Amino acid sequence: MKRYIPPQIPRLALAFAIVISLFLVLRHLLIPDTFGKYGPYRAASMDDYSTIEIHYAGQQACFECHQDIEDLKALDVHSGIHCETCHGPGQKHSTSAEAADILKPTGREFCGNCHMMNAARQKDAVLQVDLTKHNIGKNCTECHNPHQPWEMKK
Amino acid sequence: MEPQYQNLYDILANSQGYIFPNEIDLQWGILIVVYPFITGLVAGAFILASLERVFKVKILKPTYQIALLTALSFLLVATMPLISHLSQPQRAYEIMITPHSSSAMAIFGFVYLWYLAVVLLLEIWFDYRHSMVVWSNEKKGVMKWVYKILTLGVSDISPQALKWDRKLGYIITVVGIPSAFILHGYVGFIFGSIKANPWWSTPLMPIIFLFSAMVSGISLVLLVYMIISYFRKKTIDLNVLDAIGKYLFFVLILDFTLEALDQIHRIYVAEESFEIIKLLVSGKLYLTLFISQGLVGTLIPLITLAFLQFYKHKIKVRKTMYFIVGILVLIGVYSMRWNVVIGGQLFSKSFSGFTSFKLGLIGLDGTLMAAFWLILPIGILTFLLWLLPPWKMVDEEE
Amino acid sequence: MSQSASTMGNEKIGSSRRKFLKSAVTLAGATIGYTWLKSSQILIFAAEPKDETLPWYGIAIDIEKCIGCGSCAKACKNENDVPKEPFFFRNWVEQYTVKNDGTVDIVSPNGGIDGFVQRVPDEDIFKSFFLPKMCNHCAKSPCEQVCPVGATFLSPEGVVLVDEKYCIGCRYCVQACPYGCRFIHPVKKVANKCTLCYHRLKKNLAPACMEVCPTGARMYGNLRDKQGPLVKFLKEHTTQVLRPNLNTGAKLYYNALSSEAR
Numbered sequence: 001m002k003r004y005i006p007p008q009i010p011r012l013a014l015a016f017a018i019v020i021s022l023f024l025v026l027r028h029l030l031i032p033d034t035f036g037k038y039g040p041y042r043a044a045s046m047d048d049y050s051t052i053e054i055h056y057a058g059q060q061a062c063f064e065c066h067q068d069i070e071d072l073k074a075l076d077v078h079s080g081i082h083c084e085t086c087h088g089p090g091q092k093h094s095t096s097a098e099a100a101d102i103l104k105p106t107g108r109e110f111c112g113n114c115h116m117m118n119a120a121r122q123k124d125a126v127l128q129v130d131l132t133k134h135n136i137g138k139n140c141t142e143c144h145n146p147h148q149p150w151e152m153k154k
Numbered sequence: 155m156e157p158q159y160q161n162l163y164d165i166l167a168n169s170q171g172y173i174f175p176n177e178i179d180l181q182w183g184i185l186i187v188v189y190p191f192i193t194g195l196v197a198g199a200f201i202l203a204s205l206e207r208v209f210k211v212k213i214l215k216p217t218y219q220i221a222l223l224t225a226l227s228f229l230l231v232a233t234m235p236l237i238s239h240l241s242q243p244q245r246a247y248e249i250m251i252t253p254h255s256s257s258a259m260a261i262f263g264f265v266y267l268w269y270l271a272v273v274l275l276l277e278i279w280f281d282y283r284h285s286m287v288v289w290s291n292e293k294k295g296v297m298k299w300v301y302k303i304l305t306l307g308v309s310d311i312s313p314q315a316l317k318w319d320r321k322l323g324y325i326i327t328v329v330g331i332p333s334a335f336i337l338h339g340y341v342g343f344i345f346g347s348i349k350a351n352p353w354w355s356t357p358l359m360p361i362i363f364l365f366s367a368m369v370s371g372i373s374l375v376l377l378v379y380m381i382i383s384y385f386r387k388k389t390i391d392l393n394v395l396d397a398i399g400k401y402l403f404f405v406l407i408l409d410f411t412l413e414a415l416d417q418i419h420r421i422y423v424a425e426e427s428f429e430i431i432k433l434l435v436s437g438k439l440y441l442t443l444f445i446s447q448g449l450v451g452t453l454i455p456l457i458t459l460a461f462l463q464f465y466k467h468k469i470k471v472r473k474t475m476y477f478i479v480g481i482l483v484l485i486g487v488y489s490m491r492w493n494v495v496i497g498g499q500l501f502s503k504s505f506s507g508f509t510s511f512k513l514g515l516i517g518l519d520g521t522l523m524a525a526f527w528l529i530l531p532i533g534i535l536t537f538l539l540w541l542l543p544p545w546k547m548v549d550e551e552e
Numbered sequence: 553m554s555q556s557a558s559t560m561g562n563e564k565i566g567s568s569r570r571k572f573l574k575s576a577v578t579l580a581g582a583t584i585g586y587t588w589l590k591s592s593q594i595l596i597f598a599a600e601p602k603d604e605t606l607p608w609y610g611i612a613i614d615i616e617k618c619i620g621c622g623s624c625a626k627a628c629k630n631e632n633d634v635p636k637e638p639f640f641f642r643n644w645v646e647q648y649t650v651k652n653d654g655t656v657d658i659v660s661p662n663g664g665i666d667g668f669v670q671r672v673p674d675e676d677i678f679k680s681f682f683l684p685k686m687c688n689h690c691a692k693s694p695c696e697q698v699c700p701v702g703a704t705f706l707s708p709e710g711v712v713l714v715d716e717k718y719c720i721g722c723r724y725c726v727q728a729c730p731y732g733c734r735f736i737h738p739v740k741k742v743a744n745k746c747t748l749c750y751h752r753l754k755k756n757l758a759p760a761c762m763e764v765c766p767t768g769a770r771m772y773g774n775l776r777d778k779q780g781p782l783v784k785f786l787k788e789h790t791t792q793v794l795r796p797n798l799n800t801g802a803k804l805y806y807n808a809l810s811s812e813a814r
């Protein structure tokens with residue numbers, strides 16, 4: 001007499017086999033191509049980053065047109081500050097050359113972001129001004145040329 | 155100002171101390187409170203069912219199928235709050251095809267499927283196969299075929315085949331107990347493994363989750379049993395209630411002890427995060443932790459259950475007391491989930507301030523959505539009880 | 553049907569069924585085998601890629617040089633299209649003020665973008681400093697560890713990136729980052745964070761925050777290059793990472809970090 005095989009077992013095994021196979025086939029179809037190339041992630045996503053456009057051009061791009069400012073700036077304390085720190089993102093301006101595409105901040109508030117008195121600012125890191133006393137009512141750029149702050153305007 | 159950010163501006167205005175700017179927006183809302191609550195109900199209900207099966211607690215027999223079907227109806231919904239809180243729910247399948255081996259959340263998908271397909275469905279299938287075969291022979295029309303499909307075409311009801319149903323069902327139950335432990339211990343691990351969050355990060359978290367799961371699952375089955383009996387106009391067997399109540403009492407003691415141990419440990423070691431957590435529990439979590447979880451959800455039920463062990467009140471009083479205890483315990487466990495999930499996000503990881511949580515009514519992460527996921531399983535359970543009525547099962551002598 | 557009953561017809565059905573089963577099993581087996589190979593390949597590569605020819609980026613911030621102008625935070629939002637609302641920052645600056653009574657006051661109004669106004673009078677101040685924050689690009693990053701689908705990862709150059717086309721938005725990474733550096737982008741609806749301007753690095757440009765820093769308080773560089781400026785800086789200064797107890801392998805080193813900083 002043959003050994004008794006309960007009919008539930010082959011039927012359930014078949015059902016599980018179908019479901020698992022279906023899962024594996026689906027997985028095979030859905031898994032992204034470059035997944036796992038370098039690690040458990042989609043390697044192609046790193047290439048996606050290369051397509052993101054830049055907004056800050058970097059100061060070399062500025063100096064290609066504004067050689068004069070480079071020379072001017074080099075002589076004074078703001079020489080280490082890159083153009084886009086104050087003028088904002090310049091990639092658009094560098095291709096359009098439109099004045100509207102770049103910022104020209106002049107206000108006390110803007111300069112104050114660096115130069116306002118603050119206990120957290122180290123004394124030798126930046127020159128600090130008491131904005132409540134220093135030439136009230138005047139814009140900084142009326143006296144100072146931001147590209148050459150110590151060559152006072154007359 | 156765009157209206158979508160209005161809520162965040164309100165929260166910013168209400169924040170206390172210093173919080174990191176990205177922390178103003180609370181990431182996990184009420185849906186993530188509901189998720190471990192539902193999973194806990196599943197694990198707890200299943201463990202109660204296993205008591206009858208594996209440990210041969212005969213008195214619990216009337217609740218066996220009810221517990222299994224309750225577990226199944228809640229398990230079917232368990233992932234829905236998770237999926238509906240995703241910002242990209244259409245990508246949820248990725249968790250199954252490319253699970254990240256180091257992520258606690260990724261492995262949950264497989265633990266869940268194992269528990270659903272290998273444990274619960276199989277156990278119910280073995281248990282009901284005999285009845286389903288009989289029903290498919292009795293019924294006419296569509297239902298005949300529904301039952302036939304449910305049996306997967308295995309219509310052998312010879313004593314030998316039925317013996318194998320019981321045998322295999324038993325094996326599945328034995329496998330099921332550790333699976334239920336893993337399922338819910340695992341949910342605790344999802345929180346307990348986040349080292350960035352001192353309110354979550356404790357190795358006790360999976361165990362606490364597990365015991366509170368058992369507490370909530372047992373209470374739920376107690377309530378479901380009473381409600382079903384009411385609708386079927388059958389007398390509730392007080393012995394069943396007493397037996398469930400006894401287990402609930404013991405597990406509740408364990409649960410309470412473990413959670414107390416966790417808090418005592420926190421207070422004693424008083425790590426870097428202690429000051430902020432002290433402020434958290436005495437302030438923003440005071441109501442939900444001490445009142446709702448501690449007093450209403452733990453102490454009152456404990457005292458009541460202790461009384462019920464010794465004093466034999468009138469039957470009607472006892473029934474009412476069990477019913478109230480069941481509801482209080484569920485409120486307590488829900489509050490516990492709330493305290494873990496929401497509480498863990500209220501304080502800043504800078505340990506220097508608090509954000510606040512404003513629960514909305516509508517929307518994807520609102521109260522109505524959460525209520526929907528809590529009510530849906532009850533609907534499923536009603537359907538399952540109609541499809542597979544435990545009281546119409548074919549009697550078989552073991 | 554009994555086991556022994558076998559007529560001509562039954563035999564035929566039996567053999568065709570057997571044939572079907574056989575091919576089904578072969579198909580399933582082949583698929584399982586192939587998928588297993590494919591997944592084990594993922595496991596093998598899951599180890600940190602040791603491509604010595606690529607840089608391994610680290611960052612240094614000199615707190616003594618930071619003047620809290622907020623240029624870095626502003627530039628970061630401009631460069632990476634981060635919404636301007638004050639709830640989403642890849643890069644922000646905090647001001648710590650330790651008072652004479654021992655309490656610590658921390659502020660970061662709009663991430664420091666609009667500048668800082670000292671709010672504690674000089675006579676009450678024990679000390680005060682700015683603390684610029686950004687992603688630490690941890691080598692053992694907790695955020696990368698918990699991502700369930702591998703949508704965030706440590707690139708071969710040691711930069712923690714988010715795959716915006718693959719992120720499911722579960723927010724587990726936001727919970728896991730001890731530094732609060734992640735958020736859910738309100739428009740893209742996926743996790744977002746500092747990428748060390750990976751798109752700029754690929755074009756040999758400095759990250760936007762480094763480009764605009766007026767005092768040179770921030771620097772990035774190749775930690776593998778033992779003669780490089782970053783390693784030189786780390787050798788010559790007493791640097792510390794944030795939350796060293798969490799063992800995140802943070803690669804953002806602060807010079808002159810005060811013990812109050814978190």
